[in-house]
Amino acid sequence: MKAFELYDATTVEDAVAMLDQYGSRAKVVGGGSDLVTGVMKDWVQGPGMPYPEVLIDITTIPELHGISSVADGAMKIGAATTLTDVVESEELRNGWPILPEAVDSVASVMIRNFATIGGNIAQRPRCWFLRGENFPCYKKGGDFCFAVTGDNKFHAIIDGELCYIVHSSDSATALLALNGSATIANPSGQREVAFDDFFVGPREDVLRENVLQPNELLVDVQVPALGPNTKTAWIKIKDRQVYDFAVASVAVVANIENGVWQDGRIVLGGVAPTPWRATVVEEALVGKNVQDAVKDATALIRNEARPLSNNAYKVPLVIAITEQAILSTVA
Numbered sequence: 001m002k003a004f005e006l007y008d009a010t011t012v013e014d015a016v017a018m019l020d021q022y023g024s025r026a027k028v029v030g031g032g033s034d035l036v037t038g039v040m041k042d043w044v045q046g047p048g049m050p051y052p053e054v055l056i057d058i059t060t061i062p063e064l065h066g067i068s069s070v071a072d073g074a075m076k077i078g079a080a081t082t083l084t085d086v087v088e089s090e091e092l093r094n095g096w097p098i099l100p101e102a103v104d105s106v107a108s109v110m111i112r113n114f115a116t117i118g119g120n121i122a123q124r125p126r127c128w129f130l131r132g133e134n135f136p137c138y139k140k141g142g143d144f145c146f147a148v149t150g151d152n153k154f155h156a157i158i159d160g161e162l163c164y165i166v167h168s169s170d171s172a173t174a175l176l177a178l179n180g181s182a183t184i185a186n187p188s189g190q191r192e193v194a195f196d197d198f199f200v201g202p203r204e205d206v207l208r209e210n211v212l213q214p215n216e217l218l219v220d221v222q223v224p225a226l227g228p229n230t231k232t233a234w235i236k237i238k239d240r241q242v243y244d245f246a247v248a249s250v251a252v253v254a255n256i257e258n259g260v261w262q263d264g265r266i267v268l269g270g271v272a273p274t275p276w277r278a279t280v281v282e283e284a285l286v287g288k289n290v291q292d293a294v295k296d297a298t299a300l301i302r303n304e305a306r307p308l309s310n311n312a313y314k315v316p317l318v319i320a321i322t323e324q325a326i327l328s329t330v331a
């Protein structure tokens with residue numbers, strides 16, 4: 001690993017000013033489990049992915065830690081809050097159970113003890129060509145996607161174009177299903193972005209995965225209160241039964257009355273370059289008895305899928321777990 005300068009920011013303004021000063025030479029670091037022990041250790045770099053020379057530690061900013069209730073029964077989670085704190089939060093377990101469930105499935109206990117929720121959401125993709133040497137692909141500023149001709153068994157089956165990464169963050173899948181939002185700080189102040197508008201696919205910009213600019217910092221995430229009839233479900237399928245990323249996952253937040261789907265959000269992880277909202281399934285369920293309609297509704301995912309040479313198995317897999325998750329909300 002190359003040497004780097006490390007600054008401990010003490011306020012959000014301090015961190016943003018340093019990001020603005022150093023530009024693309026700098027990176028924010030939370031727990032460092034992806035950036036330092038992944039991207040930098042493995043020297044992942046290229047014209048579109050500059051190797052950072054300056055790290056700005058944000059875990060030293062007190063206001064970025066903690067979970068608290070805000071207006072209208074919503075909850076706010078500071079970006080530097082550890083994943084373990086999210087898993088252990090009684091308020092989240094009671095009010096928004098799929099978030100702690102999803103976060104509990106991230107990595108290992110040791111990693112969750114220091115990795116942050118902000119870093120989990122903003123982590124870089126795990127594509128093995130991206131992380132490997134000698135693969136100057138589109139995402140590093142090159143002119144080829146090695147997943148198209150290489151081993152693509154864990155790559156995207158939906159919405160891939162130029163680049164076929166899957167979004168690796170389990171918390172992001174749950175936060176999108178929960179209709180959450182992010183607070184982002186920049187030199188002009190702060191802005192709120194719904195997770196519906198937060199993630200960026202390769203069609204829009206192949207060099208990044210979200211709307212964060214180099215001089216912007218994720219400050220917190222917020223989840224609105226769920227209604228009294230709301231049911232939730234989370235399922236994650238892994239290749240190995242030790243800690244691992246999702247081969248496919250699903251988060252469901254549903255408002256169901258007398259077995260009939262009123263409205264809800266269904267989000268799939270591990271299948272597309274962004275957490276993918278299965279609106280085709282949601283729309284097919286509206287006003288229907290869930291048990292009667294679920295098979296036909298989830299089968300619509302097949303029409304959206306464009307699998308690569310080695311990953312067609314993900315299509316029936318994600319249809320099956322989506323059906324299972326939806327049914328569990330009426331069990």
Ligand SMILES: Cc1cc2nc3c(=O)[nH]c(=O)nc-3n(C[C@H](O)[C@H](O)[C@H](O)COP(=O)(O)OP(=O)(O)OC[C@H]3O[C@@H](n4cnc5c(N)ncnc54)[C@H](O)[C@@H]3O)c2cc1C
Nearest residue numbers: 030031032033034035107115116118119120122169170218
């Ligand atoms: C063995 C292993 C297994 C893993 N398994 C999983 C898994 O199953 N599921 C999963 O979701 N993830 C997994 N991860 C990925 C990742 O390490 C964790 O998701 C972790 O939560 C990242 O958090 P961090 O604080 O360590 O991030 P860091 O490494 O500090 O940062 C990650 C990225 O986010 C940026 N960043 C961090 N905080 C902010 C902020 N506040 N504002 C703007 N940008 C920010 C950094 O610049 C960097 O680019 C795994 C990692 C390892 C090493």
Ligand code: SF4
Nearest residue numbers: 127129137145163164
């Ligand atoms: S899927 Fe994306 S990150 Fe992986 S090789 Fe292709 S362009 Fe690079």
